Amino acid sequence: KTKDILKFKDGRVIERKSTPHVFEGKIIGRCWSYNDITQQTNLIDKLGRLAFRDSLTKLYNRRWCEKKLKQMLIGSSANTLAFLYLDLDHFKVINDSCGHIHGDDVLEEISQLLLNTVGQEAFLSRLGGDEFGLILHQQTEREVMAIANNIKGAIGNYSYHWKNKLFKIGVSIGVVFVDEEDDFRSVFVHADEACYISKETGRDKCTIYNSEKAEFQQTKTDLKWYDAIQKALLNGRFELWCQSINASKSGLSHYEVLLRMRTEADKLISPAQFMGSADRFGMIFTIDKRVIEEFCQFYYQNREAVQNSLFSINISGHSISREGFLPFVLNCLNKYDIDYKCICFEITETEIIKNLDSALIFINQVRELGCQISLDDFGKGLTSFSYLKNIPFDNIKIDGQFIKEYNDDQINEAIIKSIVYIAEVMNKKTIAEHIENEEIFMQIKSLGVDYFQGNYFSEPHQITKLLE
Structure with a gap:
């Protein structure tokens, strides 16, 4: 049997087949058949072209x-x-x-x-x-x-x-x-x-x-973190940690929910090392959702032990501006029957300003339910005070750099005093982070700050330790 294709100048494509005719064990002739496959051939060619266009x-x-x-x-x-x-x-x-x-x-x-x-x-x-x-x-x-x-x-x-x-x-x-x-x-x-x-x-x-330039070296680093983040998300190696936020007077137990990534080598990595890469490759939205979902599960499973505490959860401006994030948050809070008054969302001042319209929608919606809002890293941006009148919030978290450099610069003292004064006028609370020793605690406390966070009070630890 034979088969070949005949192509003619007028565009026709003919498939030709031949089958031998055998008589008494000998081939005495051949039977030829012709089939016009022009339409099928043109269709296949067209589909092939479309596949690459x-x-x-x-x-x-x-x-x-x-x-x-x-x-x-x-x-x-x-x-x-x-x-x-x-x-x-x-x-x-x-x-x-x-x-x-x-x-x-x-x-x-x-x-x-x-x-x-x-x-x-x-x-x-x-x-x-x-x-x-x-x-x-x-x-x-x-x-x-x-x-x-x-x-x-x-x-x-x-x-x-x-x-x-x-x-x-x-x-x-x-x-x-x-x-x-x-x-x-x-x-x-x-x-x-x-x-x-x-x-x-x-x-x-x-x-x-x-590849020798510094900016491309950073890209290589970011790509390595991208791979590590993907594996951590896939294999459940992100862990919830927390650190206490302490009131100058007695009050509700308050914790900031923190995130750590555990590598394949069982090494703990802080977000400061990988969040820049996560931001570059658009992974923060997924990470924020994972943190919220896992915290809500933790709260639901251990309600009796944690229901009298306030938990601050960090969310990014990228997530706030993404369609579907607000419904996701509300669904999680309802699905796990979370007491809204136990939740505070921390959003950096600069991220709110960059995503102002979507941020205001999110803030107004969750505050209406009873959640709190903290302006994180306040003072880091250049337009902080002018926006305070337009952003609904409950707490101001003073940027940690002012606390770290408090003893080195009198301007920092003036800035902290200004923030505290404005918060008092607006009937809002202030939080100072990076309190590392008693000396800095007493100095910052004397300025009228309401809450304090830092290793002087408690180092970050796994959130499950709250159950001990």
Whole structure:
């Protein structure tokens, strides 16, 4: 039996099969059959093309880009292959102001603009969202950077008009000159890192990846923490700890709920070491939800032992601004039958200001139920006092740096006195953290602070020790 495909100039595709005709053990002829498979072949080709094309911009997609990089990395010599990672600046403003339909219009226009700039035959792809990738081959570093600057200039000159409003965007670019030892994954990661540096250092600029530079060393550290955080979330290695908050006069037991990560080597890690990385990679939302869920479970299971205590839980501005976070919190409190008066949410002053509208919605809702709000790290921002009149809160937690440096700077004393005075006028309470010894405790207490937290009273410990 035989089978082959015949392709004709007019586009027809014919499948030809032959079967031998046997008589008395000998082949005496063949039976031929012909089947027109033009329609099926065209459909398969079309589906194949669609699999590697972005449906909106008609550019190549991320899947194609990865496949092309793999192919071109085979046998490529150092610095003959470059990859550019492009991320539009301020595109979110257009999406939020005009709607996603107009955002899609902008992406289509930018895609055509990029093609006009780098050439219709360029290996240009849309990686997703407002991010694009460009593969350049047989180009010198000077030529690559010239292309990158041409892209930056073209997008910088672009504007979008909507309802008598003018919108401008820019582009941050990360460039990788491929090394012989690179694979396509490392090329993507390094280009993304370089693009991130462009974003963080002012936007609308181009950064070449260089593993020896300090900023890229930090990125490597962040990526290691990213992996550790993912594993900790997956394997339940985040632990709830707490530290007492002590009143200058007798009152309700008060604790701040703290978080620790236990590594695979059984080492405890404080949030100060990994939260920056969690913030960079958008993991704080997941961590905040995990803390709230696990605390509510702890409270529910040990209600009799802890129901007369107040617990402060830290939440980030990123979480407050995320859709679904407030319903999640309210659902947890109701699901585990938590007494609202036993909960205080700590939010840093700067995070509230950065996410003011969503923060006020969250604050008003939980305070209406009976929860308290503490302004954490107060005094760290530059606009603290002007916002106090507009933010509903119950406690001011004075930024610990003022306490640490109290003996070194008389200005710190004046700042603390000012905060205490304003809190008294507003009938709010003040909390001083980082109280490490009796001397600093007595000094800060003399200024009229209401509550104190620090190792002088109690070092942080696992929350389960409250049951002992």
